[in-house]
Amino acid sequence: MSAAQGRSERLRWWAWVLLAAVWFATLQIRPMFDPDEGRYAEIPREMVASANWVTPRLDGLKYFEKPVLQYWATASVYSVFGLSNWSSRLWTVGLGFGCLVLIYAWLARMYDRRAALAGVALLAMSPYFGIIAHLDLLDAGLTFWLTAMVLAFTRAQCAPPGSPPERNWMLLSWAMAALALLTKGLEVYVLAGLALVGYTLVERDARPWRRLHLLAGIPLMVAIAAPWFIAVSLRNSQFAEYFFIHEHFQRFLTDEARRVEPWWYFIALLVIGAFAWLVPLARAARAAWRDQGPVAHFKPLKFLLLYALLTVVFFSTSDSKLATYILPIFPPIAALSGVYLVRRPKALPRAVWAAAALATFVAVGLLVYSQHRNGFIAPHAVAWAVAAIAVALGSALYSAVRARRGGSPDSGELAAPFVVAVSFIFVWQALLCQYAVTPPSRSAYQLVQAIRADVHPDTALYSVQQYRQTIPPYLGRLLTLVDYKGELGPGERWQPGLMTATPAQFVHQWQASHDAIAFFPPSVWRRYRAQGLPGRVIARDSFTVAVSRT
Numbered sequence: 001m002s003a004a005q006g007r008s009e010r011l012r013w014w015a016w017v018l019l020a021a022v023w024f025a026t027l028q029i030r031p032m033f034d035p036d037e038g039r040y041a042e043i044p045r046e047m048v049a050s051a052n053w054v055t056p057r058l059d060g061l062k063y064f065e066k067p068v069l070q071y072w073a074t075a076s077v078y079s080v081f082g083l084s085n086w087s088s089r090l091w092t093v094g095l096g097f098g099c100l101v102l103i104y105a106w107l108a109r110m111y112d113r114r115a116a117l118a119g120v121a122l123l124a125m126s127p128y129f130g131i132i133a134h135l136d137l138l139d140a141g142l143t144f145w146l147t148a149m150v151l152a153f154t155r156a157q158c159a160p161p162g163s164p165p166e167r168n169w170m171l172l173s174w175a176m177a178a179l180a181l182l183t184k185g186l187e188v189y190v191l192a193g194l195a196l197v198g199y200t201l202v203e204r205d206a207r208p209w210r211r212l213h214l215l216a217g218i219p220l221m222v223a224i225a226a227p228w229f230i231a232v233s234l235r236n237s238q239f240a241e242y243f244f245i246h247e248h249f250q251r252f253l254t255d256e257a258r259r260v261e262p263w264w265y266f267i268a269l270l271v272i273g274a275f276a277w278l279v280p281l282a283r284a285a286r287a288a289w290r291d292q293g294p295v296a297h298f299k300p301l302k303f304l305l306l307y308a309l310l311t312v313v314f315f316s317t318s319d320s321k322l323a324t325y326i327l328p329i330f331p332p333i334a335a336l337s338g339v340y341l342v343r344r345p346k347a348l349p350r351a352v353w354a355a356a357a358l359a360t361f362v363a364v365g366l367l368v369y370s371q372h373r374n375g376f377i378a379p380h381a382v383a384w385a386v387a388a389i390a391v392a393l394g395s396a397l398y399s400a401v402r403a404r405r406g407g408s409p410d411s412g413e414l415a416a417p418f419v420v421a422v423s424f425i426f427v428w429q430a431l432l433c434q435y436a437v438t439p440p441s442r443s444a445y446q447l448v449q450a451i452r453a454d455v456h457p458d459t460a461l462y463s464v465q466q467y468r469q470t471i472p473p474y475l476g477r478l479l480t481l482v483d484y485k486g487e488l489g490p491g492e493r494w495q496p497g498l499m500t501a502t503p504a505q506f507v508h509q510w511q512a513s514h515d516a517i518a519f520f521p522p523s524v525w526r527r528y529r530a531q532g533l534p535g536r537v538i539a540r541d542s543f544t545v546a547v548s549r550t
Contacts, residue, residue, distance in 0.1 A: 023097045026429045027086035031443035037136040038469030041088035044075035060478045060499040061491025064242045069182035089136045095144035096133025099331045106151045119338025121417035125355040128273025129330045130428030139324040145180035147331040154300035174217035178224035195307035251320045261321040276355035280347045284340035304332040349399045356392035363388045370438045384434035388427045395423035440542030448474040450539035451546045462518040482506040516549040
């Protein structure tokens with residue numbers, strides 16, 4: 001390796017270090033949001049506290065909505081570093097960052113570094129990806145494993161038939177599918193199967209089916225995924241029916257989860273998520289459809305396109321729609337758009353201006369919302385808004401100037417997409433931070449800090465007609481639920497009387513207690529107070545009143 005090549009490699013290494021530093025910059029700053037971040041922080045905390053790593057529990061009750069991989073990973077982080085904002089998010093946000101690495105590595109290997117950096121920049125410009133991948137949800141982890149599975153599959157199919165690389169990439173794809181299964185469930189096989197069937201029908205080519213290495217891949221997948229499913233089923237007779245039937249088939253086919261949205265719901269989210277690069281995406285999709293591929297026997301860009309399209313169609317047909325469901329399509333569509341973008345050098349600056357305009361609109365909109373709702377704007381909200389707008393517009397100006405000047409492949413042509421990626425990774429986090437400090441509070445962090453001195457090891461804790469999910473992880477305690485079911489309803493049925501109390505039992509226990517704290521919705525507290533329930537308000541926010549018995 002020459003000295004120039006060595007310097008180039010070191011620059012690339014430090015560029016990724018900078019990208020990672022910015023990506024993880026606000027993990028600790030932002031409080032956990034209700035309800036999901038509280039839930040996915042609390043379940044691993046209870047795993048560590050109970051030393052039971054087989055049966056997931058939420059507030060002490062069995063919780064079988066999702067598999068266990070993310071719980072295990074976060075519990076492992078807690079075992080070393082303890083529970084905090086950053087440690088609760090490290091696994092999922094880290095895998096979100098891993099999606100950028102996957103896209104870069106795949107494009108650089110299959111095409112070139114220009115396409116790789118363009119793909120990374122486009123993915124970073126997506127507010128949908130940039131925001132969801134910075135929250136403690138299951139979707140970023142699922143997106144990473146699904147993206148790794150799909151990209152490994154395309155590498156296998158592009159390898160010489162029957163070669164060791166084909167076998168190795170396919171086995172890696174099977175392993176990634178198993179980890180996706182352990183993250184969120186059976187949908188991984190539906191999405192992969194739809195893409196493979198769709199590709200076969202469109203191309204009239206059944207060769208990919210003969211190159212799946214089923215005899216080695218299926219045992220590998222079973223060896224990775226099956227042990228936990230077997231163990232949890234043996235310990236919990238309710239698991240198999242609830243997880244496989246209720247959480248997959250009933251939730252998909254009925255409106256039982258009360259997540260009914262119009263058929264175009266995910267199309268609208270796709271438009272928002274890829275707003276800045278909708279035109280390049282449309283043109284890239286057309287180019288991918290016509291692309292002949294880097295090898296004669298497989299067309300990877302067409303496969304990625306079909307995977308994305310059929311994923312949107314699949315979730316659009318469901319009676320249960322949640323905004324995060326289509327996150328897994330964004331790395332693949334950013335990849336195929338990156339390949340197109342290098343052929344249109346003026347497309348990137350236009351996309352960056354569009355992303356900057358969207359970021360400015362959101363930042364100003366949050367300020368207007370705060371003034372309208374609250375009658376004031378928090379100074380920290382203004383600071384985050386200004387930072388987001390300044391960085392977004394600065395990135396747009398930089399990319400425009402670079403495009404006008406041109407540049408060699410080792411300078412401006414590669415520097416511009418990297419600067420765009422770093423900039424918008426920061427921009428979407430800044431807007432998340434602005435959202436976090438804009439009332440009403442969407443986290444119980446401040447509420448818990450206000451009552452912490454009143455909570456002793458023997459203090460009885462009640463949650464009446466609500467379950468504020470960021471309270472337990474911040475307090476490190478379970479709550480006795482009063483007249484509340486929600487998603488904990490199945491756990492209450494399976495373990496009646498555990499961590500629950502009827503309103504009459506609560507009133508009796510409260511009256512007899514000398515050290516208790518209860519959390520009420522404001523209207524519920526007013527009703528109990530009017531009925532003569534004793535207590536002293538020790539803290540409150542927009543959603544919860546904390547009342548002490550003493």
